[in-house]
Amino acid sequence: MLNQTSSYIGGGSGSTANRSTMTIANPATDEELAEVVLADENDVNDAVAAAGAAQREWQSFSVAARANALWKFSQLLDERAEELAALDTTNTGKAIREARGEGAQLGRIARYWAGSVDKILGQQIPTTSTELTYTKREALGVVAAITPWNAPAVSTVHRIASAVACGNGVIVKPSEWSPLSSRIIAEMTVQAGMPVGLVNLIVGGGKAGHALASHPGIGGIRFTGGIETGQKIAHAAADTFKKITLELGGKSPNIVFDDADMERALRGSLWGIFANTGQICCSGSRLLVQENIAEEFVGRLTAMAEKVRVGNPFDEANHIGPLAFRRQYERVLDYIDIARNEGATIATGGGRPDGVGSAGCYVAPTILTGVEPNFRIAQEEVFGPVLSVLTFADEKEAIEIANGTVHGLATMLWTENLPRSLRISDAVEAGNVWVNTARAYGPTLPFSGFKASGVGNAMAEGAIEGCTRVKRVTVAYGEADGTPGWDDL
Numbered sequence: 001m002l003n004q005t006s007s008y009i010g011g012g013s014g015s016t017a018n019r020s021t022m023t024i025a026n027p028a029t030d031e032e033l034a035e036v037v038l039a040d041e042n043d044v045n046d047a048v049a050a051a052g053a054a055q056r057e058w059q060s061f062s063v064a065a066r067a068n069a070l071w072k073f074s075q076l077l078d079e080r081a082e083e084l085a086a087l088d089t090t091n092t093g094k095a096i097r098e099a100r101g102e103g104a105q106l107g108r109i110a111r112y113w114a115g116s117v118d119k120i121l122g123q124q125i126p127t128t129s130t131e132l133t134y135t136k137r138e139a140l141g142v143v144a145a146i147t148p149w150n151a152p153a154v155s156t157v158h159r160i161a162s163a164v165a166c167g168n169g170v171i172v173k174p175s176e177w178s179p180l181s182s183r184i185i186a187e188m189t190v191q192a193g194m195p196v197g198l199v200n201l202i203v204g205g206g207k208a209g210h211a212l213a214s215h216p217g218i219g220g221i222r223f224t225g226g227i228e229t230g231q232k233i234a235h236a237a238a239d240t241f242k243k244i245t246l247e248l249g250g251k252s253p254n255i256v257f258d259d260a261d262m263e264r265a266l267r268g269s270l271w272g273i274f275a276n277t278g279q280i281c282c283s284g285s286r287l288l289v290q291e292n293i294a295e296e297f298v299g300r301l302t303a304m305a306e307k308v309r310v311g312n313p314f315d316e317a318n319h320i321g322p323l324a325f326r327r328q329y330e331r332v333l334d335y336i337d338i339a340r341n342e343g344a345t346i347a348t349g350g351g352r353p354d355g356v357g358s359a360g361c362y363v364a365p366t367i368l369t370g371v372e373p374n375f376r377i378a379q380e381e382v383f384g385p386v387l388s389v390l391t392f393a394d395e396k397e398a399i400e401i402a403n404g405t406v407h408g409l410a411t412m413l414w415t416e417n418l419p420r421s422l423r424i425s426d427a428v429e430a431g432n433v434w435v436n437t438a439r440a441y442g443p444t445l446p447f448s449g450f451k452a453s454g455v456g457n458a459m460a461e462g463a464i465e466g467c468t469r470v471k472r473v474t475v476a477y478g479e480a481d482g483t484p485g486w487d488d489l
Ligand code: NAD
Pocket: 146, 147, 148, 149, 150, 173, 174, 175, 176, 204, 205, 206, 207, 208, 209, 210, 213, 224, 225, 226, 227, 229, 230, 232, 233, 247, 248, 249, 250, 280, 281, 282, 381, 383, 409, 449, 453, 454
């Protein structure tokens, strides 16, 4: 019988009666993997009530006790990192070598937040000599985190750890396509000593997400996903005045100048687009290469892309596995067709790779040349292993093309010219700029998107901003201050 996976509410699975279900498959084999019980509005109400009650209990914990529970959580994550990595590989097709890398981060993320609990500071603001004004950061109450499917365990740990470190109860709604590791992680918080109900999991799709975004009992929404969903969430959250952080999609430029260290730029460009089968928000999906080196650079990159090993994600030798599920696979193939019809040339890839058989959602690393900035393939996020190549003559044109989309998540830049790297870093409209490196991020680093790529900063101190509200207190203590108000009354 197929395994069933469901929500985790107040320490239990909630009711599964009369709930709709969907079946998820292993994207590497197409075999059915689990039956997912989809939460409804009643489940969301129950989760909000459980998180609210447990949050009041959590507030009564000393700061040291909260830090200890997060530390214990980090140890449990270390112990079960391999199991969680394997689950993400089975559920999403992520290559095991990549899933292990993410598994190794889980404990570190929780430790970062364990160390942050006693550093969520307020200010003391000078006013008069007999007035004390201070601010404190208060928890929002219950925070909901709505996440996508491309890095399930990492996303869940980060959203839980940051929210509870700031004193909140939390409800995580992972993507309905990738709930398996999140369920285990939510249960681990109770083993770590957090109150039952402090961390809940709502397993469901857009309907459950909307119920969270519009629920009056929720103080903040932390969303990661596509632009259109982000817009819907922002509208729903506005009606109940929630604090929102939105981490949205990208179409990030990867700019290579003729003075770059070519070996470094080639390796970084390849990994920057094809890792995780291109399903990374900040992957460098537009290669902007200076025209005088374009032929040589693209030729060498194409030869390297053809050596990327695509196949069974549990095979350590493979660099990338399949796309995460069938709908995403079809979407990526559709985009390749769109590009072809727009006039792009397929330098390599363009469909299923050789040698993977007929099962599974495999797409070969694909490089498209002859792409113009106005093509859909150069404007819209594919979220797959598809690289569009554009050329530029000089810095001015590179910046123009780089900034010529609605997105503003990341820019990768390859040059040995320091002043040039600083000029471009200033000029690009992107929340993250990487010079001579690709996709460098971690729990200590801010991460935000500009323009349609997001609102607010999701990581590190930005997560504290997203999970708290500031209260200002002013106390007058001078004996001669008198009563405030009109002197003549
Ligand atoms: P998605 O927007 O379809 O779904 C994301 C989450 O929102 C899922 O949990 C989904 O169930 C939920 N959802 C769907 N409709 C909803 C609604 N109306 N109200 C509330 N919740 C709803 O995105 P996806 O396909 O799961 O993920 C891919 C997208 O995520 C890409 O655009 C990618 O760039 C983006 N992403 C961004 C970042 C970042 O940090 N900027 C990181 C990872 C992924």
